[in-house]
Amino acid sequence: PLDHSYSLTTGTTSTELLRKLNEQRDIIALMEVKMKEMKASIRELRVNEAKLQEEVRDRDRLLYGNSSVGASYI
Amino acid sequence: PLDHSYSLTTGTTSTELLRKLNEQRDIIALMEVKMKEMKASIRELRVNEAKLQEEVRDRDRLLYGNSSVGASYI
Numbered sequence: 001p002l003d004h005s006y007s008l009t010t011g012t013t014s015t016e017l018l019r020k021l022n023e024q025r026d027i028i029a030l031m032e033v034k035m036k037e038m039k040a041s042i043r044e045l046r047v048n049e050a051k052l053q054e055e056v057r058d059r060d061r062l063l064y065g066n067s068s069v070g071a072s073y074i
Numbered sequence: 075p076l077d078h079s080y081s082l083t084t085g086t087t088s089t090e091l092l093r094k095l096n097e098q099r100d101i102i103a104l105m106e107v108k109m110k111e112m113k114a115s116i117r118e119l120r121v122n123e124a125k126l127q128e129e130v131r132d133r134d135r136l137l138y139g140n141s142s143v144g145a146s147y148i
Contacts, residue, residue, distance in 0.1 A: 017091040024098040038112040045119035052126035059133035
């Protein structure tokens, strides 16, 4: 399999390496922001999921009475 | 404000820069995997959200009749 490691054999200078290093650092910073946003989305979706499950349960109680809905109804 | 850019003034060698470069590349690869997982989670949660909303609507139809539930019931 190919080795994608950066290597000195390509003749890159320290300045070039430094430029790449700072580019990568910027990419990592952007990815961290993106991941924070995604984490917030997941948290929000989980809260909403719990709320919707509660709404379904509320309606089941209204439809089928106070006992929990389950196999006993089948 | 502090500049967090990597700089040659710290006296780092090309070998050291290369090591850092490969470290960062590994971090980026791990973050990409993590982001893919989070994207899949978000997709799944959105599908589940739509399903639960449909379940709430189904029960509202059973409870309140076929017309859509809305301000007209208040």
